[in-house]
Amino acid sequence: MSNHQPVEKDQLYKIRHSAAHVMAEAVLGIYPEAKIAIGPPIDTGFYYDFDLGKEENGKPRSFTPEDLEQIEKRMRQIIGGKFPFIYREVSADDVRALFADQPYKLELIDGLERGGVDEYGNEVKEKPVISTYKHDTFEDLCRGPHVEHTGQIPPDGFKLMTVAGAYWRGDEQNPMLQRIYGTAWRNKKELNEYLQMLEEAKKRDHRKLGRELEIFIFDEEVGPGLPLWLPNGAVMIDELEKLARDMETQAGYQRVRTPHLTKEDLFIRSGHLPYYAESMYPPMELEGVRYYVKPMNCPFHHKLYAAKLHSYRDLPVRFAEYGTCYRYEKSGELFGLMRVRSMQMNDAHIYCAESQFEDEFMGVVALYRRYFDLFGIDRFVMRLSTHHARGLGKKYVDNARLWAKTEEMVRKAMTHGGVPFVEVPDEAAFYGPKIDVQIWSAIGREFTLATNQVDFAVPPRFNLTFINSEGVEETPLCIHRAPLSTHERMVGFLIEHYAGNFPVWLSPEQVRVIPITEAHNDYAERIRRQLKAAGIRVQADLGTERMNNKIRQAQLMKVPYMLVVGDQEMANESVALRKRNGERNNGLPLGEFVAMVKDKIATRSAEL
Ligand SMILES: [Zn+2]
Numbered sequence: 001m002s003n004h005q006p007v008e009k010d011q012l013y014k015i016r017h018s019a020a021h022v023m024a025e026a027v028l029g030i031y032p033e034a035k036i037a038i039g040p041p042i043d044t045g046f047y048y049d050f051d052l053g054k055e056e057n058g059k060p061r062s063f064t065p066e067d068l069e070q071i072e073k074r075m076r077q078i079i080g081g082k083f084p085f086i087y088r089e090v091s092a093d094d095v096r097a098l099f100a101d102q103p104y105k106l107e108l109i110d111g112l113e114r115g116g117v118d119e120y121g122n123e124v125k126e127k128p129v130i131s132t133y134k135h136d137t138f139e140d141l142c143r144g145p146h147v148e149h150t151g152q153i154p155p156d157g158f159k160l161m162t163v164a165g166a167y168w169r170g171d172e173q174n175p176m177l178q179r180i181y182g183t184a185w186r187n188k189k190e191l192n193e194y195l196q197m198l199e200e201a202k203k204r205d206h207r208k209l210g211r212e213l214e215i216f217i218f219d220e221e222v223g224p225g226l227p228l229w230l231p232n233g234a235v236m237i238d239e240l241e242k243l244a245r246d247m248e249t250q251a252g253y254q255r256v257r258t259p260h261l262t263k264e265d266l267f268i269r270s271g272h273l274p275y276y277a278e279s280m281y282p283p284m285e286l287e288g289v290r291y292y293v294k295p296m297n298c299p300f301h302h303k304l305y306a307a308k309l310h311s312y313r314d315l316p317v318r319f320a321e322y323g324t325c326y327r328y329e330k331s332g333e334l335f336g337l338m339r340v341r342s343m344q345m346n347d348a349h350i351y352c353a354e355s356q357f358e359d360e361f362m363g364v365v366a367l368y369r370r371y372f373d374l375f376g377i378d379r380f381v382m383r384l385s386t387h388h389a390r391g392l393g394k395k396y397v398d399n400a401r402l403w404a405k406t407e408e409m410v411r412k413a414m415t416h417g418g419v420p421f422v423e424v425p426d427e428a429a430f431y432g433p434k435i436d437v438q439i440w441s442a443i444g445r446e447f448t449l450a451t452n453q454v455d456f457a458v459p460p461r462f463n464l465t466f467i468n469s470e471g472v473e474e475t476p477l478c479i480h481r482a483p484l485s486t487h488e489r490m491v492g493f494l495i496e497h498y499a500g501n502f503p504v505w506l507s508p509e510q511v512r513v514i515p516i517t518e519a520h521n522d523y524a525e526r527i528r529r530q531l532k533a534a535g536i537r538v539q540a541d542l543g544t545e546r547m548n549n550k551i552r553q554a555q556l557m558k559v560p561y562m563l564v565v566g567d568q569e570m571a572n573e574s575v576a577l578r579k580r581n582g583e584r585n586n587g588l589p590l591g592e593f594v595a596m597v598k599d600k601i602a603t604r605s606a607e608l
């Protein structure tokens with residue numbers, strides 16, 4: 001089911017947008033000298049940017065936590081006043097008079113008058129009508145829409161969250177403004193659910209759990225954005241690669257391997273240079289030749305495709321590789337495992353004839369769905385980013401006909417396949433439409449996981465061809481896809497999704513054997529060896545600590561199964577099983593336990 005309806009028309013959007021106006025009025029009541037900038041609704045609420053002037057030390061003046069409390073209180077009074085939101089269209093000059101002492105608004109009005117930008121300074125196609133919305137004493141440059149009156153904003157459904165510095169129009173050369181973020185919902189219950197989700201998300205933060213569960217670290221001397229994987233993390237990565245290999249082999253992919261380095265020429269041919277240079281590490285020069293570390297694997301796979309003559313009977317060709325790429329993300333944009341500078345990508349390129357496109361594309365979608373089922377991801381949406389005619393020859397390959405055609409192919413395939421998707425204009429990749437996959441974790445947190453791209457522009461640059469059934473050379477289409485994203489982003493997501501309670505097959509340590517006293521160490525060690533021989537990741541805790549302490553340690557590391565063994569277990573070759581979730585099974589024959597664990601692993605079961 002496709003969904004083309006713009007989100008900005010629903011009631012929640014109106015509540016959030018209206019709350020931003022009410023907040024601006026409240027701030028101006030407390031700081032009449034404040035300058036106001038923009039205040040749009042966002043995913044979970046709204047913000048508004050203010051300039052409060054400077055402190056004596058020259059730093060921008062900001063809001064205190066007490067200010068926020070006071071602003072919130074004032075907002076509730078304004079809400080209680082049930083002031084109607086009144087729309088009017090105005091001339092640029094009239095509205096300039098209205099905002100005579102608001103320099104940021106005057107700048108926005110200039111933009112509106114020229115056309116090409118909206119009241120937030122964002123690019124738009126049409127020349128907007130200049131309009132305002134007024135409630136109570138506050139009038140803002142605005143296209144709406146809004147609730148009918150302030151009383152429709154639930155007074156117990158919003159909360160001011162934080163203050164952050166934000167440069168005017170995102171430009172460091174401009175003044176630093178004070179941005180107040182608020183969250184707003186339809187009612188108190190929704191607000192509380194959201195706040196609870198944030199609390200839970202904090203506990204699940206992959207940076208925190210990643211350290212506690214000994215999965216990965218960063219090291220200043222190695223460099224920011226370059227994760228180092230500890231043994232536990234490496235186990236998870238191995239398991240994910242095994243999963244990808246199993247699924248891709250079944251789906252007809254072939255594995256390839258390519259180097260991390262290449263001569264500059266390859267990226268000139270692919271079009272990444274100079275276009276993508278900002279996101280690449282600078283070149284190395286040796287014997288007069290410039291080399292780059294690769295920011296993506298595509299050009300290498302294109303070379304592998306081109307290494308052989310292809311007939312239509314060979315297609316589709318599907319090359320898969322967990323390739324390590326390096327991208328120079330800005331320091332300010334690095335974030336745990338979610339935004340890094342070195343990444344191992346679940347990459348593949350599918351070369352196919354146009355007539356095969358829909359099947360291949362849906363094959364990729366089917367793969368996504370199998371992964372989602374496996375990981376218990378039940379909410380996802382695909383965002384189809386399309387081109388815009390304005391960017392042809394600049395942001396986008398200059399071929400209007402092929403853009404229209406491939407975009408329609410993707411749209412059709414997704415509609416036929418019943419894939420939930422939304423369309424986002426003007427955010428395509430350079431060489432074709434892009435499909436970002438957004439997923440929601442177990443606690444409802446949103447992640448952008450992976451990207452598919454349809455590429456009609458690069459295959460001709462690499463002279464990729466096949467001989468069609470009429471004996472004529474044709475250029476294949478190329479589908480870029482990475483359903484499991486990068487190891488970095490995927491592991492980061494999985495940590496938060498499972499709160500570190502990974503399914504058995506993915507758990508770095510699957511079983512821990514805990515002897516009741518030292519007298520049971522030999523038996524514990526014998527079990528460990530036996531499980532290890534069965535291919536199970538197991539440790540025996542033979543330390544001198546007390547048993548309860550050992551159980552606590554294993555719980556902290558979220559080991560799925562603990563086997564407590566003492567006299568009774570020794571006597572009848574059994575184990576007392578304690579599962580991570582608290583379930584117990586005493587006197588379980590060892591052989592039965594081994595068979596059960598092997599089955600959980602082999603089926604990649606989600607159950608303990
Ligand atoms: Zn507005």
Ligand SMILES: [Zn+2]
Nearest residue numbers: 296297298480
């Ligand atoms: Zn690619």
